[in-house]
Amino acid sequence: MTIRVLSINTINKIAAGEVIDRPLSIVKELTENSIDAQSSEISIEINRGGRNFISVIDNGIGIGREELEIALERHATSKLNEDDINNIQFLGFRGEALPSIASVSKMKIISKARGANDAWEINVSGGQKSQIKPASQLTGTRIEIRDLFFTTPARLKFLKSEASETSACIELVNKLALSREDISFRLIANEKKIIETKSQIGSILELTSRIEDILGKTFIENTVKFSHECDEIKVYGYVSIPTFNSATSVNQHVFINKRIVRDKVLSIAIRAAYRNLIPHNRFPQVAIYLDIDPQFVDVNVHPTKAEVRFRDEQKVKSIIIDAIRSAITASNLRSSTEVADNAIKLFKPETAFNTNQEIIKQTGFTDLIRNHEAALGKEALYKKNPNDHQKASEKNHEAKYISDFVAKKMLQNNVTHNSKLAAETDKSPDVELQNTVDDTEYPLGFAKCQIDKTYIVAEKSDGLILVDQHAAHERITLERIKQQLKEGNIASQMLLIPEVVDLGQVMTERIVEKKQELERFGVSIERNGISQVLVRQVPAILQGLNVSAFITVIAENIYLFDDMDLIQDKIDEVWGNIACHSSIRAGRVLNLEEMNGLLREIEQTPLSSQCNHGRPTFIRLDLKDIRKIFERL
Incomplete structure (x- = not known):
């Protein structure tokens, strides 16, 4: 050839x-x-x-x-x-x-x-x-x-x-x-x-017109502006509050030095920033801009120039995670406007009318209604035929009796229902005094009652708050665990009999390399021959943990990704499950003092707008939303 x-x-x-x-x-x-x-x-x-x-x-x-x-x-x-x-x-x-x-x-x-x-x-x-x-x-x-x-x-x-x-x-x-x-x-x-689109003179953070033109007003309403600079790297843009997420990553827009990129490192950093804040199968919506010295990023690694390579991947990733987390934390107690909009759609104003009809049907007043309608039809004949006045009066009396009966029946139903709510909430004698306090310093207002032994109804001067007591307490519990870890207070429990885990030679070598990093999670290991590790202690909080399966998953992540953030994902998942099982359960009756205590804890806990699984912990209905339900806007 x-x-x-x-x-x-x-x-x-x-x-x-x-x-x-x-x-x-x-x-x-x-x-x-x-x-x-x-x-x-x-x-x-x-x-x-x-x-x-x-x-x-x-x-x-x-x-x-x-x-x-x-x-x-x-x-x-x-x-x-x-x-x-x-x-x-x-x-x-x-x-x-x-x-x-x-x-x-x-x-x-x-x-x-x-x-x-x-x-x-x-x-x-x-x-x-x-x-x-x-x-x-x-x-x-x-x-x-x-x-x-x-x-x-x-x-x-x-x-x-x-x-x-x-x-x-x-x-x-x-x-x-x-x-x-x-x-x-x-x-x-x-x-x-x-x-x-029209060009704008101000930056993307100063003016939101370009973002709104492309991504919409809803994106602006449910995102947080942020700007963070460290050494030669500046990261800024818009990140969604956790309850505003989507089923795909199509709404994640990332730019490096004004260049459109699709980079695995940046995707991992965004996912890590939202760890335990959104469901695993959901994606945040972001528009992130990264300004970095061209000497520290290689854009010549792919013909389409869509992928890049950083000189210090870990540093870039850490800066992005810190910037996003700080922005989300600063936006605490914000919930997605879409959550409130969806809640409004579930209200059914026609229920009261249907209830009236059902009461009338059950009490056998259908004939009286027909007679009342006939009487109203003859009202115009009063003056022409005075003899019919007495009959018309009788018909009006029947109609009034129907109206009074229906009103009385509905009042009885409401009284019975409210009595049940009062019994569930164990109303304390200082409620009236409590409600007179100015609620401006309490973002979630004051508890009024409990619904279905699961949801707390709280009132503010400018709206209504619905709280999922279990989801909220989940977040509070997890944040306490994370704070203990940050302060080095996670106690390790020495295993009575050390657990031998067979990982194979390659994965054993890789996990032993991360021995010191694992110790900060409360996990102590040492090599046991060529292909095994000996697990001597695990965090005391992880009671009932399947040690072998846990260490195997960690070793696999280290081997595949060499990324401690992914290991943190796995450990956070375990802690999230522990927080879930040790939190207030749905179905537990709380009195007003307990409900208000929970509200105050939510207000003081970072990232408390969503639980560990990404579900919203509360829904805020502003007065304008309530007026919308009753068509008073």
């Missing part, structure tokens, strides 16, 4: 397979070029999901006539300083995008450089360039792509549907708009305007 050098056109087609695998890739590469060109306005248009037509227009610095043809050469770029290739200040730097796109499509470039008198145009079809000619164009660049993959038609079979490709482009432009609030973006798909 003869060795030969591939042609430039073939090389470009191969490179296109890495860089340009679908229309989305073209939109990304061209739009990022426009951003790098210092544009303040970028307009994108696609047709049929980008298969037939893609256009990107900007008002950037443009390309001069003498550089227009060079720009289509492979590895030709103005963005990289060859003397310092690690200091990458732009989104693009390899010089592969334009020649790769041109090799698999029909491309037209029209550009006018800033300060130039004329615009110039060049056409490329399947890698073959035309002569440069004069054109009409404002300052900036316009690039049109037609008949994508016409030189490699087999690639078309691997594309998704037009709707899927269009949706992917919309999502990309939204993310780009989130990354650069100082640029106006417009997206037109199939001749319909889909996205149009």
